[in-house]
Amino acid sequence: MAELGATPKVPKLRRKALHSVRSLFTPLLPDDYLELINPLWSTRELRGRIERIDHETLDAATVLIRPGFEWPGHRPGQYLRIGVVVDGVHHWRAYSLTSEPERPDGCISITPKLVEAGKVSPYFVHGARPGDVVRLGGVEGMFVLPDPLPEKPLFISAGSGITPIMSMIRSLHRADALGDAVHLHSARSAEDVIFADALSQIDFAHEGYKLDLRLTGEQGRIAPGDLDRLCPDWRERHAFLSGPAGMLDALSEHWQREGDRELLHMERFQPVIGGEEGEGDGGTVRFTRSGVEARCESGTPILVGGEQAGATLPFGCRMGICHTCVGKLCRGEVRDLRTGRVHGSEGEMVRTCVNAPEGPIEIAL
């Protein structure tokens, strides 16, 4: 089944009233008629209306969205599943929320960067118009500000990796908790700096927020060795890393060797499938609905094995975040390729894109 938005926080009385008159509309719901007047009134899935689109750079835009019902909230750093219609087809993607949860106007924002060959980012960066309606799905992600808030945060971001960090900084800014924060941000050139204005405003407003902007086109990429110079007390700070895989690998290794790994928080949008973690020996998959049988070699996700064997399977992000690809496990165990953890019990819903069979399994897809 195609993905649906999150269940909105509808006032109880309203839900009850709609429920009580549903037999007048069967097999449809009162919602189906109310949506004709305003699509944001759907009580089945949370939707939002695009309020404003601000171009941050030539290829990145901040999209401000007003949710149809009260925003259920998020933790700074988390990402949002968002559904849009492009050329007649509904697509879902995950984007980091770039707004702080405490915005008084109740709006949220995301800041997609254009992926030329993509479907959804070209819509947001070039096609979207204020008034367009989007579907708002679940909020997820473990890359968040810890509670209690860190007193001395260090943010290291590069390129569009700044998006989850922006929500953190905005939230701290609003809580007036930027007493001693260092932010090392890299971008290719001055024109490529996303949130350039917002960051310099915060820099101006807070004595304690130190922004170090690095233009990699001129100065080259940040190296672990630069840390002692840029932020001498980096070992004592809660560090938040978001950027390309190469930077994350180099820096996390550095923390492992010389710093306190406990204090390092990072965001990997692409799960490291086939990393050092255990990959297992793979196994066979029987897809009970299509009857297709597939063999997954070590480290091959169920989804990939099934597709290679000719099965048509649901899929979305292919990185374990959207849950479009889930199937009910009927038999056997699976290995989470991101963590190496072997798990699975009968009836469990497993994400086929990040799990590999551990021996023979059956899945209801």
Added chain:
Amino acid sequence: MNAMTTTAEPVSPLAHLSAEQLDELAREFDAIRDRVAADLGERDRRYIESMIAMQRRLAVGGRMALLFARHRPAQAAGATALSMAKILENMEIGHNVLHGQWDWMNDPRINSSTWDWDTASTAEAWKHSHNYVHHTFTNILGKDKDLGYEIMRIDPQQKWHPVYLLQPLYNLLLMAFFEWGVAVHDLDFEAIRSGRKSKAQIKRELAGIRDKAKSQIIKDYLAWPLLSALATAALDGALEARRPGRRRGRAGRIVRRALSGGGASFRSAAAANASANIVRNIWAYAIIFCGHFPDQTYTFTQEEVEDESPGGWYVRQLAGAANIEGSPLFHVASGNLGYQVEHHLFPDLPSTRYAEIAPQVKQVCERYGLPYNSGPFSQQLGMVQRTILRLAFPGGSQRPKPGPYRGEDHPVL
């Protein structure tokens, strides 16, 4: 009716084609499908969205008018709007969405796996008996349960039984209560008799029909008529209250007038809803019977389709179906099932595309010497009714077939 090849036993429409030609034909039809599938986009989505919006507006308009169903013009307008809404809901929307024609949009609502429709059949039973059984085994005697729906003799090759003498009568009943006939038909008596269906499944399917029946009865014959009664009672009561007159007994007069107005409105609204359901039933019956039972269509024996190739499957689909000619409005109202041939070749392509590909299909038929069955509505429906009357009695022979399609300049009938 001129230039027809008249034979008692029509030659199989694909007898003249070699295996290679059938493979080539399959490739041509596959290519038509691929071209349409690759071109689906925003304009198609707009179409189905606007059709759904129109259907819902018609339904709301009809229901609102029927709040005052006691007044004849309101009752007539309401019943008309509601009939149209129900027809669109069943044909252009429900039937086609349940075929998966709009699944490519990845829309969680307009999707064959989540859709339900305003008729007595559950979506699940319908998808099995129609999408799978009928569309796979189209016009194969003994396998396609839609050939006569297991209660009618519409092909002379079906064995006669005295019960068919009643066929002209229950044909009329089926027409009026078509949705109930279809719901019961979905149960598949043959599967039940032969024990292929478990007791639990039969029970579940019966419960499904019961639930659908219950919700339709509550909606059309209780809830909306009740609202209509309340609206009229309030209006009539208020009118009575404003009438000048003696104060004594006034409350009683108001109540009496409200009650009588309300009661009349309840009955009128329920009658209007019943007529909308029946109009929809008759229309659906007519369109669907014209799809496979006019004289031009071919039926196939199980021996004929043994080892059928993909090309043979395509030929059976197009020879077993017949189009209905009509205006664009007619095609929308019939769920584009006037393009029955195109629908049977590509049951899961969006219905809006059938008119577009019809010329390409005709061209293939012309090149391969295949029939392209088509005719005006009244002619097709007349043929079907004649067959139903004739085959109620023993005997009967195959009706003459028009033969290969020879282009627009050579009308087949």
